[in-house]
Amino acid sequence: MNFRSGLFRTAIAVPVLGLAALAASQQLGAQVFSGHDTNAPVDFGADRIEMQDKQNRVILTGNVDIKQTDLRIRAARTVIDLADAKQLKVNRMTASGSVVVTRNDETATGDNAIYDFNQRIITMVGNATLKRAGGDTLRGGRFVIDLKSGVSSASGGRVTGTFNVPKKK
Numbered sequence: 086m087n088f089r090s091g092l093f094r095t096a097i098a099v100p101v102l103g104l105a106a107l108a109a110s111q112q113l114g115a116q117v118f119s120g121h122d123t124n125a126p127v128d129f130g131a132d133r134i135e136m137q138d139k140q141n142r143v144i145l146t147g148n149v150d151i152k153q154t155d156l157r158i159r160a161a162r163t164v165i166d167l168a169d170a171k172q173l174k175v176n177r178m179t180a181s182g183s184v185v186v187t188r189n190d191e192t193a194t195g196d197n198a199i200y201d202f203n204q205r206i207i208t209m210v211g212n213a214t215l216k217r218a219g220g221d222t223l224r225g226g227r228f229v230i231d232l233k234s235g236v237s238s239a240s241g242g243r244v245t246g247t248f249n250v251p252k253k254k
Contacts, residue, residue, distance in 0.1 A: 121188060121232045123205045125154045127175055131163070141167040149180065158198065160184045175202050184209065186230075190218035193228060205232040213239070222247045 132147025143165040145151075151158040161182025168174040177199065184198040186207060196211030209228040215237065216222050226241020 121156050122154050123202065123232050128152045129163075129165075141169060143167065151178065151180075156186070156188045158184065158186050158200065160198070177201050177203075192216045193230065195228070206230065207232065210241075213241070215239070220247060220249050 129145060129149070129151045131145035131149045133145070135144040135146075137144065145163045145165070147161070149158075149160045149163045151163065158178070158180055160180035163178055163180040165175055166177040166179075168176050180198045180200075181196070184195050186193040186198060186209070193207070193209050193213070193215050195209035195213040198210070199208045200206075201208075207230040209230070211226065212224075213226060213228045214222065214224050215228060223239050223244065223246035225239035225244040228237060228239050230237045
């Protein structure tokens with residue numbers, strides 16, 4: 086599979102590796118979860134919900150399952166910060182406990198995830214992994230996925246991965 090033409094093109098942000106490594110990371114491009122409608126309604130399910138109106142917050146616990154069109158976030162616990170509890174307008178979601186974010190054939194996992202609705206950015210922290218059907222994989226301490234541009238960066242310790250090479254016929 087040609088990695089540059091796929092949806093899962095990823096720029097790897099690694100501290101001070103020199104010009105050759107920087108050029109190589111820029112060639113990998115960056116398309117993860119691109120084309121997502123960040124303005125779509127957010128649906129959720131959980132074993133328990135706690136509304137905290139005065140704090141403009143909703144806490145979901147137990148088998149949390151959140152969907153926004155074809156983007157899905159699953160976690161053990163999620164705190165949803167609202168702009169206004171009466172309007173239920175979401176500003177930010179903080180998910181914890183074996184977080185899994187999926188869209189089509191792409192999957193991001195981590196210990197925690199923050200989805201900033203205003204910035205349209207998902208940040209995966211702790212044992213973060215990005216996978217795509219076909220075997221392309223990236224691992225690092227932290228991933229930042231920009232849903233506006235589809236650009237993703239990996240950092241936090243050593244970033245490793247596997248990219249498949251197309252077979253010649």
